[in-house]
Amino acid sequence: MPKDPPQPARRLIALWVILAVLLATLLGVVVYKAWPLLYPQAAALAPLDPGCRLRQAPCTVTFAEGGTVTLAIEPQGIPVVAPLAFRVDLVGLQALGVELDFAGVDMNMGYNRVALERAEDGHYQGKGMLPVCVRDRMSWEAKVLVQTRAGLMVAPFRFETSRTGQGLP
Numbered sequence: 001m002p003k004d005p006p007q008p009a010r011r012l013i014a015l016w017v018i019l020a021v022l023l024a025t026l027l028g029v030v031v032y033k034a035w036p037l038l039y040p041q042a043a044a045l046a047p048l049d050p051g052c053r054l055r056q057a058p059c060t061v062t063f064a065e066g067g068t069v070t071l072a073i074e075p076q077g078i079p080v081v082a083p084l085a086f087r088v089d090l091v092g093l094q095a096l097g098v099e100l101d102f103a104g105v106d107m108n109m110g111y112n113r114v115a116l117e118r119a120e121d122g123h124y125q126g127k128g129m130l131p132v133c134v135r136d137r138m139s140w141e142a143k144v145l146v147q148t149r150a151g152l153m154v155a156p157f158r159f160e161t162s163r164t165g166q167g168l169p
Contacts, residue, residue, distance in 0.1 A: 043151025054078070054142070054159040058087075061155045067092035069144050069155035071100075080161050081132045088116055088124045088144050097147040098124040105139035105158065113145075130161060137162050 044065050052059035058072035070089040078084065086100050095118075102112040109131055116124035130140070137160055144155040 041152065042154040043148075044153045046153070046155040048156050048158060052157055052159075054157050059157050061157070063093075063153060063155075065153075067153070069093070069146065069153075071142060071144055071155070071157050073142075078130070078159060078161055080130045080138075082129060083127060084129055086114060086116060086126045086128065087119075090122045090124070090146065093122075093146055093153065094148060095122075095124070095146050096149065099145040099147075100126065100128070101143045101145055102130060103141050103143070105141050107135070107138070109138075 044063050046061040046063045046069065049059060049061050052061075054071065054073060055078050056076060058070050060068050060070040062068045068091045070091075072087040072089075074085045074087075075082075088098055088100065090098070098116045098118075100114045100116060103109065112128075112131065114126045114128040116126040119125045139158065139160050142157045142159070144157070146153040146155065
């Protein structure tokens, strides 16, 4: 029959177990609190416009509930790892806040969200940049997140980038 560990060793083991439980609880609370910030629930989602050519001109989407969102990114061509200027124009929507979230369509590119500042009524702007990808071509989805009294309204826009900037429509 094995012997019990000495008293100080049992205390050390108990201390490590308590510490592990506390760390797991803390991690659970952090994930619980951060989840809505990273993955907000949308009250309304605009349909994706397959004809949008965001690299060439601003694009507009319309919500079924009413209201439109127009997104413009400068400079045209949307270079990676270069300063970009964003402009969002809202018609028929009263925004409490507007953010622009970039996500890789085929690859997780991390957290890439820009809070836009109100320039004038219905117009928001901001600056940011897209990270470079190991692939030559990268498909992106830019989501305009419009916080309203009715909830979060999401307007998606898709485009591609290239490290060389060549060969894209």
